[in-house]
Amino acid sequence: MKILVPIKRVNDYNVKVRPNQSNTDVDLSNVKMAVNPFCEIAIEEAIRIKESGNADEVVVVTVGDEKHQEQLRTALALGADRAIHVKTENPLQPLDVAKVLVKVFEKELPELVLMGKQGIDGDHNQTGQMLAAMLGLPQATFASKVELQSGIVEVTREIDGGLETLKAELPAIVTTDLRLNEPRYASLPNIMKAKRKPIDELDLGALAVSLENRVELVAVESPAERQEGVKVESVDELVDKLKNEAKVIE
Amino acid sequence: MLTENIWCLKMTKELNDIAAHFNKDQFTTDKAKLEKYGCDWYKGITPNAAAIIFPETEKDVLKLFKLCNQHGIRLVISGGRTGLSGGATASHQEIVLSTERLNKVHWVDNSNQIICQAGVVTDIAKALASSKNRLLPIEFSSTSASTIGGNIATNAAGAKFIKYGATKKHVVGLKIIMVDGTILNLTNRNEKDATGPDLMELFFGSEGVMGLIFEATLRTYELPEFRESILVKTNDLSEIHSVINEERNLISAVEFMDDNCLQLLEKESDYQYEVLIEFESSNQDVVDQALERIAAKDFDVSLLNARQLNEFWSARENLPVILADEGANKLDLCVPLNKIDLFLKKIRDYDTKNSIYNFGHLGDGNVHVNILLDESGALAEQIYLLLQDFDGSPSAEHGIGKRKTKLLKKFTNYRDKLNLLKQLKNSVDPTNILGPKVFFED
Ligand SMILES: Cc1cc2nc3c(=O)[nH]c(=O)nc-3n(C[C@H](O)[C@H](O)[C@H](O)COP(=O)(O)OP(=O)(O)OC[C@H]3O[C@@H](n4cnc5c(N)ncnc54)[C@H](O)[C@@H]3O)c2cc1C
Numbered sequence: 045m046k047i048l049v050p051i052k053r054v055n056d057y058n059v060k061v062r063p064n065q066s067n068t069d070v071d072l073s074n075v076k077m078a079v080n081p082f083c084e085i086a087i088e089e090a091i092r093i094k095e096s097g098n099a100d101e102v103v104v105v106t107v108g109d110e111k112h113q114e115q116l117r118t119a120l121a122l123g124a125d126r127a128i129h130v131k132t133e134n135p136l137q138p139l140d141v142a143k144v145l146v147k148v149f150e151k152e153l154p155e156l157v158l159m160g161k162q163g164i165d166g167d168h169n170q171t172g173q174m175l176a177a178m179l180g181l182p183q184a185t186f187a188s189k190v191e192l193q194s195g196i197v198e199v200t201r202e203i204d205g206g207l208e209t210l211k212a213e214l215p216a217i218v219t220t221d222l223r224l225n226e227p228r229y230a231s232l233p234n235i236m237k238a239k240r241k242p243i244d245e246l247d248l249g250a251l252a253v254s255l256e257n258r259v260e261l262v263a264v265e266s267p268a269e270r271q272e273g274v275k276v277e278s279v280d281e282l283v284d285k286l287k288n289e290a291k292v293i294e
Numbered sequence: 295m296l297t298e299n300i301w302c303l304k305m306t307k308e309l310n311d312i313a314a315h316f317n318k319d320q321f322t323t324d325k326a327k328l329e330k331y332g333c334d335w336y337k338g339i340t341p342n343a344a345a346i347i348f349p350e351t352e353k354d355v356l357k358l359f360k361l362c363n364q365h366g367i368r369l370v371i372s373g374g375r376t377g378l379s380g381g382a383t384a385s386h387q388e389i390v391l392s393t394e395r396l397n398k399v400h401w402v403d404n405s406n407q408i409i410c411q412a413g414v415v416t417d418i419a420k421a422l423a424s425s426k427n428r429l430l431p432i433e434f435s436s437t438s439a440s441t442i443g444g445n446i447a448t449n450a451a452g453a454k455f456i457k458y459g460a461t462k463k464h465v466v467g468l469k470i471i472m473v474d475g476t477i478l479n480l481t482n483r484n485e486k487d488a489t490g491p492d493l494m495e496l497f498f499g500s501e502g503v504m505g506l507i508f509e510a511t512l513r514t515y516e517l518p519e520f521r522e523s524i525l526v527k528t529n530d531l532s533e534i535h536s537v538i539n540e541e542r543n544l545i546s547a548v549e550f551m552d553d554n555c556l557q558l559l560e561k562e563s564d565y566q567y568e569v570l571i572e573f574e575s576s577n578q579d580v581v582d583q584a585l586e587r588i589a590a591k592d593f594d595v596s597l598l599n600a601r602q603l604n605e606f607w608s609a610r611e612n613l614p615v616i617l618a619d620e621g622a623n624k625l626d627l628c629v630p631l632n633k634i635d636l637f638l639k640k641i642r643d644y645d646t647k648n649s650i651y652n653f654g655h656l657g658d659g660n661v662h663v664n665i666l667l668d669e670s671g672a673l674a675e676q677i678y679l680l681l682q683d684f685d686g687s688p689s690a691e692h693g694i695g696k697r698k699t700k701l702l703k704k705f706t707n708y709r710d711k712l713n714l715l716k717q718l719k720n721s722v723d724p725t726n727i728l729g730p731k732v733f734f735e736d
């Protein structure tokens with residue numbers, strides 16, 4: 045069985061991103077980039093499934109410019125078998141990414157697509173769902189547990205008020221939530237070995253997908269600065285401040 | 295009893311006199327405030343302050359020093375009260391001079407320096423630097439409350455010591471108010487200065503006994519653009535030392551934890567030690583090349599991503615808190631670098647009850663030895679004896695304060711230093727007004 049794991053390159057989650065000078069986008073120049081944390085969870089899950097004997101091959105794919113190879117190599121270091129880089133200079137919106145993934149799916153024919161539920165940059169939470177719709181395949185989103193049985197994937201999801209368990213026939217699309225697993229550390233020697241592994245390159249133009257930016261980014265602004273809070277010593281002081289400084293109580 | 299009463303009466307009269315010289319809100323004997331401001335982070339000494347005074351200007355300080363000289367009242371200087379040795383604790387009816395309101399800070403553009411009054415909170419100064427794209431590398435988990443004055447007076451050092459050194463490395467100038475009212479400007483305006491000994495040294499780590507650090511000028515550093523951290527699991531710390539020796543120029547932190555600590559943090563480990571090594575550079579290639587070299591060694595080593603790093607550092611910060619809650623006796627030791635492996639090995643041999651938890655800054659030879667279940671203190675005693683054999687320091691970064699005076703006296707290597715310190719102290723503060731019982735028992 046083959047598992048396809050689409051992954052996204054995003055800003056490292058410790059980095060505080062700021063708007064650029066003209067407020068037209070966030071400023072990512074000189075910002076440390078990483079594998080989107082939800083995608084990292086998808087990679088981990090795929091590797092665990094393979095290690096448990098339920099899959100033979102884990103293939104990762106990403107769509108983007110040359111630098112995206114760094115994230116593919118991270119996935120290879122973690123244990124993915126193969127990496128596909130769909131090359132494009134322009135960042136794509138979720139629908140277009142899904143369209144590209146349809147092509148990759150048709151080429152690779154995996155039994156399972158495991159992917160992050162959303163990118164921590166745009167927070168779109170769309171790509172997995174749209175991919176499933178376009179392929180006409182079952183989808184199970186926000187997985188907190190994934191179990192494979194013959195021809196079937198059983199997915200547990202955390203929903204308001206409890207857990208929900210879904211069964212879907214393979215092939216299927218599963219998107220991962222935060223508590224699915226705790227991704228392993230990437231061993232340094234494996235990272236170095238991954239640097240020398242080949243990456244399959246696909247040219248976006250050759251995939252014949254019609255791309256179209258349907259959403260226009262109008263402006264990006266920092267949240268208004270909040271004044272620093274103060275600590276009070278006693279309830280009396282709190283009441284006093286609420287009365288006389290904040291004037292929120294009589 | 296009678297003498298105590300008379301003392302109290304006399305004290306009240308004097309306190310009233312002192313109070314009369316300050317604004318109402320600058321002087322307090324409120325019980326809750328006495329407890330709060332009368333004590334630092336070390337809770338082993340009962341706070342017993344006579345009053346708290348909040349000077350706002352140089353003049354206020356001079357006035358207070360004069361009054362204390364007149365009345366023979368003793369003073370404890372208090373900053374953010376995060377000190378771990380009781381140096382900022384008033385235990386014998388001293389007046390506490392809180393630097394809380396000496397909090398002016400400004401940036402000097404052309405030199406990338408910060409001028410801080412003593413009471414400026416460390417994180418405020420750090421934030422000012424980072425708003426100018428510069429770094430003030432004072433880094434440990436209490437900087438949200440500690441003050442620049444306190445950092446200098448304890449010569450605080452943290453995780454980044456291996457690259458940036460202790461606080462004194464960042465100090466370009468000091469303005470000191472001596473207890474006799476002299477104001478000293480000790481500023482190194484030039485990179486080189488061969489006009490005699492650098493007398494700022496008298497105040498680095500002086501723990502409030504030599505004079506009030508009123509204002510400091512601090513240098514800032516370029517922000518390192520690229521940073522990577524690796525985690526090495528090992529039973530053999532010499533592996534780590536080989537990395538430290540080979541890559542020293544790039545290393546900005548080396549933190550280790552032993553298996554007992556890992557267990558306490560509910561982490562599995564097949565090794566005796568986990569060590570995080572952080573690399574910093576303005577050039578990514580240089581860092582990558584170092585990582586290549588390390589990857590080629592036969593280590594169990596991983597590169598940590600952002601989430602894993604956050605987890606490591608928050609575990610590292612929680613560790614002392616958990617151990618403190620468990621009632622651990624925390625020894626803050628330093629041994630010469632080439633002896634640290636043997637030192638740790640010997641401590642492991644002593645640890646028959648599995649009650650010793652070691653972590654710390656491996657690159658500096660600084661070990662925090664935490665001992666549980668040692669009511670008699672015998673184990674601690676044994677380790678301190680061992681430390682003397684190793685030519686070690688009984689206080690790597692937390693100072694002596696009022697807490698470790700007895701201990702320090704036992705370390706014969708420090709006898710000469712203490713004697714000279716006493717002489718110097720006597721010459722600048724002959725009536726022992728500042729920080730009584732700090733460094734010396736009497
Ligand atoms: C959770 C925690 C972690 C810590 N980690 C570290 C660490 O990694 N490395 C480290 O070195 N320390 C550490 N410390 C100890 C402490 O935070 C530092 O020593 C800090 O520098 C103390 O600053 P402060 O303003 O709180 O000083 P205080 O506690 O108020 O005072 C400390 C001493 O300095 C004197 N003093 C204060 N201000 C002045 C002044 N203006 N002039 C003259 N004397 C003055 C006081 O009299 C006292 O003797 C830690 C403490 C805590 C609570």
Ligand SMILES: Cc1cc2nc3c(=O)[nH]c(=O)nc-3n(C[C@H](O)[C@H](O)[C@H](O)COP(=O)(O)OP(=O)(O)OC[C@H]3O[C@@H](n4cnc5c(N)ncnc54)[C@H](O)[C@@H]3O)c2cc1C
Nearest residue numbers: 482483484485486487488489490491492493495710711714
């Ligand atoms: C050609 C030349 C080039 C120089 N270049 C430099 C330079 O580049 N940088 C630089 O810093 N200096 C330089 N110097 C100055 C001088 O060489 C240095 O200061 C040197 O360190 C002095 O050492 P000395 O043993 O000759 O000391 P001396 O000249 O003998 O003594 C210098 C001072 O130290 C005291 N002293 C000497 N020994 C002791 C001791 N054991 N205990 C206590 N006090 C002691 C003496 O009383 C005297 O005050 C140069 C000198 C010359 C002649």
